[in-house]
Amino acid sequence: MIKINQISKSYNENQAVKKISLKVNEGELFGLIGPDGAGKTTLMRILTTLLLPESGEAKMDGLDVVNDFKKIRHIVGYMPGRFSLYQDLSVEENLNFFATVFGTTVQENYDLIRDIYYQIEPFKNRRAGKLSGGMKQKLALSCALIHKPKILVLDEPTTGVDAVSRKEFWEMLKKLQKKGITILVSTPYMDEANLCDRVALIQKGELLNVDSPQRITEKFPRRIIQIRSDEMYRLINDLRAFEKAESVFAFGQFVHFTGINDDVETNELDIYLEKQNHNNIVVEEISPGIEDVFMSMQSNSK
Amino acid sequence: MEEIIKVKNLIKKFGSFTANDNLSFDVYKGEIFGFLGANGAGKTTAIRILCGLSSPTSGDVKVAGFDIYRETEKIKKNIGYMSQKFSLYEDLTVAENIRLYAGIYGIPPKKRKEKMAELLKKLEMENARNKLIAGLPLGWKQKLAFSVAIFHEPKIVFLDEPTGGVDPVTRRKFWDLIYEAASNGITVFVTTHYMDEAEYCDRVSIMDAGKIEALDTPAKLKERYNAKNMDEVFIKIAR
Numbered sequence: 045m046i047k048i049n050q051i052s053k054s055y056n057e058n059q060a061v062k063k064i065s066l067k068v069n070e071g072e073l074f075g076l077i078g079p080d081g082a083g084k085t086t087l088m089r090i091l092t093t094l095l096l097p098e099s100g101e102a103k104m105d106g107l108d109v110v111n112d113f114k115k116i117r118h119i120v121g122y123m124p125g126r127f128s129l130y131q132d133l134s135v136e137e138n139l140n141f142f143a144t145v146f147g148t149t150v151q152e153n154y155d156l157i158r159d160i161y162y163q164i165e166p167f168k169n170r171r172a173g174k175l176s177g178g179m180k181q182k183l184a185l186s187c188a189l190i191h192k193p194k195i196l197v198l199d200e201p202t203t204g205v206d207a208v209s210r211k212e213f214w215e216m217l218k219k220l221q222k223k224g225i226t227i228l229v230s231t232p233y234m235d236e237a238n239l240c241d242r243v244a245l246i247q248k249g250e251l252l253n254v255d256s257p258q259r260i261t262e263k264f265p266r267r268i269i270q271i272r273s274d275e276m277y278r279l280i281n282d283l284r285a286f287e288k289a290e291s292v293f294a295f296g297q298f299v300h301f302t303g304i305n306d307d308v309e310t311n312e313l314d315i316y317l318e319k320q321n322h323n324n325i326v327v328e329e330i331s332p333g334i335e336d337v338f339m340s341m342q343s344n345s346k
Numbered sequence: 347m348e349e350i351i352k353v354k355n356l357i358k359k360f361g362s363f364t365a366n367d368n369l370s371f372d373v374y375k376g377e378i379f380g381f382l383g384a385n386g387a388g389k390t391t392a393i394r395i396l397c398g399l400s401s402p403t404s405g406d407v408k409v410a411g412f413d414i415y416r417e418t419e420k421i422k423k424n425i426g427y428m429s430q431k432f433s434l435y436e437d438l439t440v441a442e443n444i445r446l447y448a449g450i451y452g453i454p455p456k457k458r459k460e461k462m463a464e465l466l467k468k469l470e471m472e473n474a475r476n477k478l479i480a481g482l483p484l485g486w487k488q489k490l491a492f493s494v495a496i497f498h499e500p501k502i503v504f505l506d507e508p509t510g511g512v513d514p515v516t517r518r519k520f521w522d523l524i525y526e527a528a529s530n531g532i533t534v535f536v537t538t539h540y541m542d543e544a545e546y547c548d549r550v551s552i553m554d555a556g557k558i559e560a561l562d563t564p565a566k567l568k569e570r571y572n573a574k575n576m577d578e579v580f581i582k583i584a585r
Contacts, residue, residue: 079513080484177385204510206384206539207577208584232511233540235577247513276546277525293518296542296575297564339514 045070045195045226046091050100053086060086062249063100068228068242073221075240076230077338083249084230085125088199091228092122105194118146121193123184125200131173135164135183138172139190146191156223157186160216178209185216196220198229202236214239234335245338252341261332266340267306268332270298271313273322282320286313293339298326300336347374350502350533351396356405358391365391366402367556375501378524378534380544383553384584389537392553393504396535398422410501423451426495429506433491436480440471443479444494451498465493485516492523496532503527505536509543521546541577550576552583559583 046068053061061083068074076084089095091102093113102109107116129138139161143150154161164182167175172183181201188196198217202210214236221227229240237243238257245252245260253260273279279299283292291302301313310327317325351373358366365388373379383389394400396409398418407414410424427433434443444465448458466472469489479487488508496503505524509517521543528534536547544550544564551561560567560583564576573579 079516080511082513204385204507204539206387206584207541207580208384210539211581232513234514277529280522280525293515294521294542294546296545335514342513342515 045072045105046074046228047103048087048091048100049102051087051090051097051102052099053083053090053095053097060249061090061097064246064249064251065100066244066251066254068226070226071221071224073217073227073229073239073241075237075243076228076246077232077234077237077243077334078230078246079232081248082246084246085199087246088122088197088228088230092120092197093117094122118191119194121188121191121196123188123196123198123201125203127180127184129172129180129184129187132171134169134171135175136168138183139186142187143190148191150190153190153192156192156220157189159219160189161186177205181205181209181213189220193225195226195228198227200230200232202231202233210236234333234338237334243334245334245341247338247342253337257334260337261334264332264337264340266302266332266336268330268336269301269303269308269310269313270295270326270328270330271301271317272298272324272326273317274324275322278320279317279322282317282322283313286316288312291339295335302340349373350375350410351535352406352408353396354406356392356395356407357403358388358395358400359403364556366395369405369558371551371558371561373502373533373535375533376528376531377548378528378536378546380547380550381535381537381553382544382550382580383537387553387584388556389553390506393506393535393537397425397427397504423498424501426498426500426503427506428491428495428503428508430488430508430510431506434479434487434494437478439476439478440466440482440490441475443490444497447494447497453498461497465497469493485512485519488512488516488520489523492520492527496527500532502533502535505534507537507539509538509540517543541575541580544576544580552580554584 048064048066050063050065051061052063064087078084090097090109091104093109093116096110104116105119109116139150160182164179202213217227240257242256244254280292280294283289283299283301288303288308290304293300310329313327314325349372353369353371356366356369369392381389395402395407395414398414398421401415409421412420444462466475509520524534549563550567551558567579571579571582573582
């Protein structure tokens, strides 16, 4: 459904996207996972025909992003990272406006947006600029869907959104996917990668890895040991001082430890931490998550 | 334990809307206090009050020993503040930003130079001292913004979503700075949407619809709500 072939784009000296090639299948929920400045937005703006690539080509449902830009705009719904609806128009006016621009009506495609729109319908006369963050996000999604697009492109829809609203948003995306819409979504939250069918890990304009979240973690060759004690900060410092430590990072209530050459055993660490007078020590080997993989790739690419 | 922030029956209304509905809590000296809640739960309103930028409708609030109604200027001198949205002047250089904040907080000129050199060295930003903030990577900006917020050695630092959008390694390096500040006795009051970061706090409060629904250590909260992690606790409370 989406075919990207050797796309590059620079802003002055800064190469934002470096020869990225990628395919997204029809009906797939595909995630672009990477931090600020990785090139996610640039890539999405090229795909939505808002930016010209410097080299390479890309096709959306067989249409070329440079030559067929007008046709693409009719089959793609785009939700930019920054809220970009008309703040001075009401909720209802915004929705009507976008429907009209695309030559359709709200009634015609109401089916598609009903689940999302009914939550903000009580506020339909309120100006968009006066909505809360979560409501703005729902309105923006409704507007991106109103012309019944084949492909939905969402640029960091959950950034700055609380954990509950984020969860609800992903549930909405799953429902849209079931209706046959191909979805390309970007996020800086690594935990959201697990909710996608496939993901591309992207950093500094380059693809680090493309696969299903499950396969990415399965293929990861390193051993991760998770450790806990009563004093988090001292634990991190002590583990970093351990001579065979390669990386030591906090992961929620645990610290994730990778040893040089992966030859550190859990009982070694246990003994070491006991010597350092830590209490309630837990040391266990675990299977890695997406965030472990990403962080390891990130430090290797430096 | 010494209380550095004392809040008793804090109420803040905007017209008929109650943004903070009878909040009572204490924050202890040197702790990392996580202040969580859904968007619109009333966190920003409460933080603005604690920073002396807004007056409560009613209630008793003391910050660093000073009264929130009568001693806001003294409060401002004893706290630091950093938010992701705004903290540094983009059109000024690194050195100019540090100098500006040092001046605002009244650090004597003699001490200023020495402290700036120290800071630039610690952040490994000596070569970037004359670069504009606008051109720096987000991770650097956040580190610098945090350092500037505690440059005058405040008793408390307020961090409003300090780590949004950065990569996982940078995010963790930022928490190293938070831990370091806390171990130096600075009380850290932090909001975040990353639930793994809630685990790094000594205690966490969770707000919903203007009220504090829960306040305890992450371990006790998980036990009480029978949850694997803070993400589950949060969802059980705020949904």
